[in-house]
Each structure stands twice: as structure tokens, then as C-alpha cells.
Ligand code: ATP
């Protein structure tokens with residue numbers, strides 16, 4: 001493990017220099033070697049590095065804190081999502097983490113976020129493990145020139161082996177992600193789940209861009225057609241952002257985090273982080289083929305006796321993942337910038353089977369659904385639990401939004417009007433009944449509906465209005481059977497459908513109450529019809 005060019009980064013400002021073996025800006029090959037040597041992981045048969053992230057195989061939102069300081073105090077939307085952390089506790093914990101790292105090998109990488117140079121921020125990431133550094137290499141933007149002697153704008157320190165003491169350190173548990181805007185530092189400990197690193201910097205950008213730069217930050221994927229027509233796909237985890245943005249007929253901008261400035265959108269990241277559960281070359285060829293040399297596989301299992309990944313094995317977690325740089329995808333746009341979108345898709349995985357698989361929203365309905373951020377969580381992969389739960393996460397990404405959701409919604413509303421964007425609601429979830437009775441919408445149908453929306457295939461067809469939610473539903477769509485389009489027709493019993501639709505409408509109305517004061521009458525009226533409780 002040699003430092004690239006033997007350059008030593010400036011870590012003086014971090015109080016990190018003493019007695020530590022520092023590996024700076026290692027190449028993916030060097031990081032893979034280091035990870036294997038350190039027993040962090042093994043190679044798969046396609047040359048990907050397969051590691052386990054340890055106790056945490058997903059994010060832990062209740063352990064993400066923001067330091068309450070002069071920058072954040074009056075601006076952050078405090079509560080269960082943005083949990084306050086005392087500045088003195090942050091400083092104390094910072095010293096503990098750096099002392100912990102002092103006698104260890106550490107991996108330092110200079111990288112950046114935001115493909116649009118105007119909004120570019122430099123990030124130095126210090127990781128305890130080689131695999132986390134490989135993740136940063138893949139997911140963040142790889143700068144052409146680095147400045148090891150300089151002090152970057154932001155620093156992330158990630159020490160999965162460090163465990164906090166909640167009684168004295170001010171954390172909830174041993175694991176934590178703490179963002180300090182005054183120190184421009186993110187401290188991560190007790191968790192080896194790499195998604196925490198990317199989503200922590202996403203939270204930072206969700207503060208800086210709208211608040212300081214009037215740029216809308218979005219939890220969405222994006223791609224463009226050959227005529228430069230951009231589409232973006234908002235959606236909560238598991239609704240299909242990564243899957244649906246990977247379209248061989250279109251060019252990939254990014255799969256998760258984007259900004260929308262005056263005339264263009266830009267990726268915050270330089271790579272993708274795709275789910276591997278049930279992955280097949282036939283259904284998701286682009287993701288499947290991206291798992292080549294140097295890609296980082298997380299928490300997967302091999303077919304016994306081989307190094308071939310069994311993508312159906314979810315014994316460690318349902319949230320198996322692969323991280324790879326955008327350059328692993330043949331049709332990626334680098335630098336990842338594209339024109340303002342012509343089409344916006346809101347993805348929802350409705351486990352109640354109520355929402356149509358594709359429908360068109362008015363600008364007011366778009367605002368209503370954006371603020372609502374509906375999806376459904378399936379009670380679990382645990383045996384016997386079949387009852388789905390409606391969840392609302394404002395702006396399809398509430399967990400990552402330091403500002404009040406209405407701040408983002410207002411920016412989006414303005415842009416939808418200015419650019420006359422078509423907004424579609426896509427249900428990638430259940431059809432023919434709720435989870436347990438119906439089945440998930442076929443990926444090939446969802447893809448066909450999106451293709452039709454993008455290519456004008458739904459411009460000249462008839463529409464009818466949903467009786468409860470009021471969005472317009474196309475009666476036909478190329479390459480999709482007509483009967484799939486109207487959810488009511490897919491249910492065995494129409495009365496059951498109506499009853500469940502009313503229940504879901506009530507959940508929408510109840511959830512929206514907390515936003516009513518910040519909203520307009522037009523937006524409130526764009527919600528579902530008020531129904532008598534059933
Ligand atoms: P995250 O924010 O966690 O990255 P995501 O929005 O990117 O989540 P995906 O990784 O695209 O979500 O996950 C969608 C999953 O659902 C994939 O595993 C995909 O194969 C599966 N799937 C099944 N049916 C559909 C469908 N009709 N549309 C989209 N995805 C589907």
C-alpha cells in the first residue's frame with residue numbers, strides 16, 4: 001500500500017497526524033488489495049470486492065444528529081428527523097474519535113460533490129477501513145487534480161470500530177452520524193454501512209444549496225434521451241430510482257441525488273449505489289453488468305463453493321448493495337449535467353394496490369404529492385407479517401432534509417411552472433390487491449409506461465379521472481395491457497377497492513394536516529376527495 005506520488009495530505013487541521021499510518025488517495029486496485037490484506041472482504045468471480053458492513057446493513061436515521069450552533073439554530077427544521085446535538089459534546093466526541101484513530105492505519109481520500117463546477121465542494125474523507133474509501137472513490141466525484149496540502153471545504157471522518165458511550169457522549173446508541181455545519185465536519189462512528197457516508201453529505205447539500213444558493217436539491221435519479229430531454233425520478237428507498245433510471249435507450253445522469261439550478265440539473269455524486277436483491281441480467285442488465293472489477297458488493301452471499309453471487313440470498317439483509325462509479329455504465333453522462341427536465345416522475349411503491357401504475361398530475365396535484373411523499377412499507381420480510389404500512393416522507397426524502405419541507409416544495413413548484421414540466425405519478429408497487437393478495441407491478445410494464453410518457457405515447461390517448469384521488473389515468477398505453485392501467489379493474493372485488501382507496505385517502509388527508517398552514521387552498525384541494533371515515 002503506497003501513497004500515490006508519496007504525497008501526504010494536510011491533516012494538521014484535524015489533529016489526526018500523530019503516529020498514524022496514512023494511505024492517501026489510493027487507487028481502486030490498491031484499495032482492493034488493502035481490503036483483502038486486512039480481511040475486510042474477498043473477490044467475487046467478476047472481480048468485485050465483496051465485504052460485509054457488520055452490525056449495520058442499513059442507515060440508522062434515529063442516530064443522525066446536527067450540531068445546534070449559530071449556523072443551524074434558527075434555520076434547521078428540528079425534530080425527530082433533525083435531532084439536535086450540543087456543540088461541546090461534538091467537540092468531545094471528535095477528540096475521542098481522533099484519539100481512537102491515532103494508532104491505526106487510516107485511508108484518506110480527496111473527492112468532491114456536485115458535477116456543476118459552480119456548486120462544487122471539496123470533501124476530504126478519512127476512513128478506518130479500505131472498503132469505505134473504495135466506496136467514496138466510486139460514489140463521490142473523482143477530481144482531476146487534488147490539493148493534499150490544502151484544507152478542503154468539508155471533512156468526513158468515519159470510524160466504524162469506534163463505539164460511543166451514550167451515557168457520556170450524548171448519543172442515543174454506540175453508533176452515530178453527526179453533522180457540524182460550523183466545523184464543516186461529519187463524524188461517523190459505530191457503523192460500517194457506507195450509505196451513511198453518502199447520505200450525510202446529501203444532508204449537507206440539502207442545507208447549503210437551497211439555503212445559501214437558491215438551488216433545489218432533490219432525492220431523485222435522472223437520465224436524458226438522445227434529444228437532450230431530461231427526466232427525473234423522485235422516490236423513497238426501494239421505489240425504483242436506480243432501477244428505472246438505468247435505461248439502455250437513455251443516458252444516465254445519476255441514480256440518487258441531484259441539484260436543479262436555473263437551466264440545468266446536475267448530479268451530486270460520481271457513482272451509483274444499487275440494490276442487488278433479486279438482480280438478474282435479463283431484468284436489470286445495466287446494473288448487473290456494472291458489477292465488474294473494483295465494484296463494491298455489500299452483504300451479499302455466494303453460491304456455496306463458488307465466488308458467484310446468489311442475488312436471491314438475503315440471509316444477511318434484504319438491503320444487499322453494489323457501489324460502482326458511473327464510468328462502469330456505458331451510457332453515463334460525465335460530467336453529469338443535463339438540461340432542466342421535461343418530465344418528472346414521482347415513484348411510489350403502494351403496497352395497498354390503490355394508486356394507478358401511471359397517472360398524470362396537475363401542477364397543484366404535483367405539489368400535493370411532493371409534499372406528501374407517500375409510499376408504503378411492507379411490514380417486513382419477517383414471516384407472517386402481511387399488513388403494509390403507509391408512510392409519508394415529505395419531498396420523497398424527509399430523512400435527509402435539514403430545512404422545512406415546504407422550502408423545497410416551493411422551489412420545485414416554481415420550476416414546474418417555469419419549465420412547464422409534465423408530472424407523472426408511477427406506482428411501482430402492488431396491483432390486483434394489497435401486498436399478500438396482489439402482486440408487484442411488472443418491471444417491464446413500468447418501464448413501458450415510462451417510455452410511453454417520455455416518447456409522447458400518452459399524448460393522444462384518452463384519460464379518465466380517478467374517483468378518489470382525481471389524477472388522470474390513461475386508458476391505454478403502448479406495450480401494456482389495458483386492464484393493468486385501471487387499478488380497480490385488477491381487484492377481484494370493486495367494493496373492496498373503493499373501501500381501501502378511501503382508507504388511503506384518509507391517511508393522505510391526515511398526514512397533510514401538518515402542512516396545511518404552509519400550503520395554499522389550491523394545493524390542499526388537489527388532494528384526494530374528503531371521505532367519510534370507513
Ligand atoms: P434507494 O433510495 O434505497 O437507492 P431506489 O429508489 O433507488 O432506492 P431501487 O434500488 O431502484 O430503489 O429498487 C427498486 C427495487 O424494486 C429493485 O430491486 C427492482 O428490481 C424492484 N422492482 C420490482 N418491480 C419493480 C417495478 N415495477 N418498478 C421498479 N422497480 C421494481
Ligand code: MN
Nearest residue numbers: 241242255273
Ligand atoms: Mn437507489
